[in-house]
Amino acid sequence: MNNNNEKSETGKIEKEILNKHELDSIITRITFQILEKCSNFENIALIGIKRRGAILADRINDKIKDHSGKKVPVGYLDITLYRDDLTEIADYPLLSGTEIDFRVKGKNIILIDDVIFTGRTVRSALDAIIDFGRPEKIILTCLIDRGHRELPIQADFTGKYVPTSLDEKINVKLRELDEVDSVSIEKNEDGV
Amino acid sequence: MSFKRKDLVGLKDLSAEEILFILGTAEKFKEIGKRDVKKVPTLKGRTVVNLFFEPSTRTRTSFEIAGKRLSADTINFSSSSSSTSKGETLIDTVKNIESMNTDVFVVRHAFSGSVKFIAENTCARVVNAGDGTNEHPTQALLDLLTIKEHKKDFANLNVAIIGDITHSRVARSNIWAMQKLGMNIKLFGPKTMMPAHPEPFGCKICSSIEEALENTDVVMMLRIQMERQSKTLLPSVKEYSRLYGLNAEKMKLAKKDALIMHPGPINRGVELASNAADSAQSVILEQVENGVAVRMAVLYLLGIKTEVK
Numbered sequence: 417m418n419n420n421n422e423k424s425e426t427g428k429i430e431k432e433i434l435n436k437h438e439l440d441s442i443i444t445r446i447t448f449q450i451l452e453k454c455s456n457f458e459n460i461a462l463i464g465i466k467r468r469g470a471i472l473a474d475r476i477n478d479k480i481k482d483h484s485g486k487k488v489p490v491g492y493l494d495i496t497l498y499r500d501d502l503t504e505i506a507d508y509p510l511l512s513g514t515e516i517d518f519r520v521k522g523k524n525i526i527l528i529d530d531v532i533f534t535g536r537t538v539r540s541a542l543d544a545i546i547d548f549g550r551p552e553k554i555i556l557t558c559l560i561d562r563g564h565r566e567l568p569i570q571a572d573f574t575g576k577y578v579p580t581s582l583d584e585k586i587n588v589k590l591r592e593l594d595e596v597d598s599v600s601i602e603k604n605e606d607g608v
Numbered sequence: 609m610s611f612k613r614k615d616l617v618g619l620k621d622l623s624a625e626e627i628l629f630i631l632g633t634a635e636k637f638k639e640i641g642k643r644d645v646k647k648v649p650t651l652k653g654r655t656v657v658n659l660f661f662e663p664s665t666r667t668r669t670s671f672e673i674a675g676k677r678l679s680a681d682t683i684n685f686s687s688s689s690s691s692t693s694k695g696e697t698l699i700d701t702v703k704n705i706e707s708m709n710t711d712v713f714v715v716r717h718a719f720s721g722s723v724k725f726i727a728e729n730t731c732a733r734v735v736n737a738g739d740g741t742n743e744h745p746t747q748a749l750l751d752l753l754t755i756k757e758h759k760k761d762f763a764n765l766n767v768a769i770i771g772d773i774t775h776s777r778v779a780r781s782n783i784w785a786m787q788k789l790g791m792n793i794k795l796f797g798p799k800t801m802m803p804a805h806p807e808p809f810g811c812k813i814c815s816s817i818e819e820a821l822e823n824t825d826v827v828m829m830l831r832i833q834m835e836r837q838s839k840t841l842l843p844s845v846k847e848y849s850r851l852y853g854l855n856a857e858k859m860k861l862a863k864k865d866a867l868i869m870h871p872g873p874i875n876r877g878v879e880l881a882s883n884a885a886d887s888a889q890s891v892i893l894e895q896v897e898n899g900v901a902v903r904m905a906v907l908y909l910l911g912i913k914t915e916v917k
Contacts, residue, residue: 494636497648497678502912510610511636521644547645 434599442575447479449573460524461489466512469529471590491516498540521549530588532558535569611909615727615734618743619781624788634905651680651911656712661687671714674903699729712911733910741775748781750899762789768820771830772801778871796820800841821861828869829879855881867891
């Protein structure tokens, strides 16, 4: 693991906790966990929470295809309209749009996000999915669990537990959006 | 880019970026109408009042559906049951309803400028649903969304707006917006229905329907207000239909993939023959569908913030 501390653009200390290869291994492990859990392969579908959860859903789907030769339906969820803090956040949130073009009813849904923190995003996503139809089961997968839950929600599969303090930030960078694959933890200088 | 205005009174004052931002937001809302549960909790607890001082069924219904799909409480207030007929002033009516902690007013009124007047005198957000012969911004936005879906890009599209230009708030809102988006507009209609001073519009005025249709990407037909102007401005409906109406034959003068649009309701056989209204080039029902998405976008952009109170 790369333990080099780097100053980010904001002047805070950023420490890499997962490099490209480690990130890829974790995605592979999560994929196998999903395959083991879902014996009825015909009935599963992936839904990634936009934006980085959607990218992770695509990557997991690629790995499912590599290992089983089968394609799984993938959807992308924008939870903005379901947020419970929509009226409190500073600016008007941009909508990126939801794209779920398969029937959710009766499916085993693998819900995927990059970081689980307070649990509010996942709650919004659960509400949104159920509005599309009643799934048989929803299984939650998160790349990073940073703690500090405000709602009783836990992931079924977690890539890595990263205990954090509230003033720290987890930065998940994926090459499709950020040009590199990396996960880092950002701290205030005096907090190191 | 975002939309930070308190109200949506018209498109004349909006920038091209703001118009495109609303259209972009509306595109995202289209998907909700296709779900099993056509509802999101975004405006839960907000109260939207449709203040219609002039009768309208489809615009009011469209706003009502839009509000309900966002989980807002939508209430309809129409002039027939209102106290304005008992002598109460417009602002008193608005202030009274505002006192019931309403968040958004959707206003239609027969007098141009009345919606702006209301917007200036209330803390609630105000959306113009048509004021006199001035503007009808959400109708123009749904027209633009429909055009965008078919033509992808607005720049250099040729649009013919045909009919009663002078009395059309739909035409006016479209003209302001289309010019900002780089579209070329041609206007055509009976002399009695053309603006006396068309210069401020900066549009080409055509002298025949053939000239208006030639090389056109979008043909926008306007409704003849049979109940209002037709008696004084038109000698005969039959003559109007022959000289200013659109049919499949005339449509051949426009580009092959030209769109036929109409704000509805159609006077069949007057401004539009059935063989044009029901043709594959007609996008009239898509306009109606897009109306809900556009109104959801506008209510979302105005309704989520209420701190102006």
